[in-house]
Amino acid sequence: MITTAEAKQRAVDQLAGFPADIADCYIAFVEGGDFSRLRQVILGVLQFHLAKPPEQPLAGLPGSTRLVEDLGCDSLTMVDTLFLAESLFDIRLGDDELARVTTLDELVEHFRLHITGSTPTST
Amino acid sequence: MANPRVVISGVGFITSIGNDRATVSGSLRELKSGIERFDFLPGVELPIAVAGTIKDFDTRALHWAGWRWPAEYSITKDLLRGLPPHGLHAICAVEQVIRDARLTVADLTDEDTGLFCGSAGSPRLMRHYLNQIHESRGERIAPMAVVSTIAGTLNFNLAAHYGIRGAVAGFVSACASTTQAIGYAFDEITLGRQRRMLVVGGEDVSFESTYAFHGMRALSRNPDPARASRPFDQDRDGFVGTGGAAALLLEDAESARSRGAPIYAEMLGWGQSADGHSVASSDPDGRGLASAMRRALAAAHVAPANIGYVNAHATSTPVGDESEARALQTIFTAVGAHPPVSSTKALTGHSLSMAGIMETAFCALALTEEFIPGAANLENPDPACAGLDLPRTTLAQGPRLVLKNSSGFGGSNVCLVLRRWEP
Known part of the structure; x- marks a missing residue:
């Protein structure tokens, strides 16, 4: 379990330069376990890494929004997002896991399952 | 046919004594130093305490998301993620050259324009990424770990970003690297292989880039920024580290004149x-x-x-x-x-x-x-x-x-x- 103090330090170390609300949501999720906050963290990190992000927050887009076709997400963006999420939440994803993820909802659900210790099924 | 005359027709600076031509010129005339106290390893008292710092930039964060640079430069995320700190400085210096030489970015993509660079790479980022690889037992390898850290990082990034299609090379002769790059760029033009050559050099200012020189007692232990670097003085005791980036355009004189570019000097x-x-x-x-x-x-x-x-x-x-x-x-x-x-x-x-x-x-x-x-x-x-x-x-x-x-x-x-x- 990550403590609130650890989360605050990780926010300082690893989210420097990211929009402040991502750090706020991250700390809130660690403190309270509210998965809506987790969604905001994952999608906020993804949005920050997109070369051409949409003007509106990803969290406000339909969950069926496609990562590659609709958002122009490339493999480097996915890996950057993955690395940061792994560091923030102390999880490890396999090399090819995210290759099967195609939408925003699938992405968030994949991380949620890892964080809760469930085994993600093929999506 | 006589060899073309080769001129310097654009300059760019991100240096400890200024981040544009006018400021650098003023510092040189007034002998205004860019050296100040510098915490190589925050929280640790070290015998080396000064550096030539780069002002108006902040590249202390290991992730580019935490970097800051002057608003006049528009740097995209897809470019940033492959850059070391001095790569950011180099992009800014090259942008100055493009404006100064009255070029457009599109001009750089013709086959007559080449790029030679010098950089020792980014020991700080390399250490960070290698630590990640070791600590994760090989599971975590940042995709841009190689291109953002090794000695060719400037030529890799700049050639790709500006779409360079002429000769591209990096030089690794330590402190003679970019002088050598200028020499060979001169040859490229006089031999008729290229019409113009962009030459760029850069270095990080960091504990990892600079402090290792203390091992051979090459760094000044003088804590006074105003007196630590004193070439030819009998009391000199070593060099003061600095970095940033500098760039210039070497060009066939006729090409520069036809464009109305400023000509700073001729290289003989x-x-x-x-x-x-x-x-x-x-x-x-x-x-x-x-x-x-x-x-x-x-x-x-x-x-x-x-x-x-x-x-x-x-x-x-x-x-x-x-x-x-x-x-x-x-x-x-x-x-x-x-x-x-x-x-x-x-x-x-x-x-x-x-x-x-x-x-x-x-x-x-x-x-x-x-x-x-x-x-x-x-x-x-x-x-x-x-x-x-x-x-x-x-x-x-x-x-x-x-x-x-x-x-x-x-x-x-x-x-x-x-x-x-x-x-």
Whole structure:
């Protein structure tokens, strides 16, 4: 379990330069376990890494929004997002896991399952 | 058919003494130092406490998301994620060159434009990424770990970003790297292979890039920023690290004139040599550097007596400066020539592979704006410098011919001859 103090330090170390609300949501999720906050963290990190992000927050887009076709997400963006999420939440994803993820909802659900210790099924 | 005349038609600076041409020129004239106190390892008291810092940028964060730069530069995320800190500086310096030379980014994509660079890579980012790889037992490897850290990082990133299709190469002759890059860029143009060459150098200012030199006791332990870097002074005790980026455009003179670009100087020739002496220490008699100067002067068809200013390599190390003094005496004093000599590293610190291009661009400013930077911080010239003219203050006189010296590990020596532009 990550403590609130650890989360605050990780926010300082690893989210420097990211929009402040991502750090706020991250700390809130660690403190309270509210998965809506987790969604905001994952999608906020993804949005920050997109070369051409949409003007509106990803969290406000339909969950069926496609990562590659609709958002122009490339493999480097996915890996950057993955690395940061792994560091923030102390999880490890396999090399090819995210290759099967195609939408925003699938992405968030994949991380949620890892964080809760469930085994993600093929999506 | 005669070889084309080669000119410097654009300059760009992100340096400890300024982030644009006007500020750099003012610092050189007024002998305004860019060196200040610097925490190489925050929270740890170290014997080395000063550096030539880059102002208005913040690249302390390991992730580019935490970096800050002046708002006038638009840097995209897909570019940032492959850059080391000095890569960000280099992009900004190149943007200055493009504007200064009255080029467009599209002009750089023709097959007549090449790119030569010098950089030692980013030891700080490399350490970070290698730690990640080790700690994760090989599971976590950042995709851009290689291209953002190894010695070719500048040429990789700049060539891709600007769509360069001419000759591209990186030079790794340590502190002679970018002077050598300029020399070979000159050859590319005179041999008719390229019409213009963008030459860029950069280095990080960090614990990992700089502090390792303390292992060979090459860094100044003087904590006073105003006196730590003092080339040719008898009390010098080592160099002060710096970095950032500098860039210039070498070009066929006709090409520059047809575009109405500013012409800062003409490059007449260059020469190089090796000491054949030591991996890390200069030949005490300066024989290698004297040989490089002799070759550069011969290639430029210039007599020593006609040189009006020497921008020395002198980094403020006891051995290196004395070696260069001996070489200068061999070439100049021995024939009764006494050109003013100064090392602008007294103001900037020593930027390693980037030093040559930064100081060549300083020489270009001196030629076009008609001044000679003084030998700052020089209080008691080393007796080994007998016979050398080391002006303590900036001279309001324009040299017509300038010699630029550089030396690097392994005894590499490179010298360039520049002339005031005479159409």
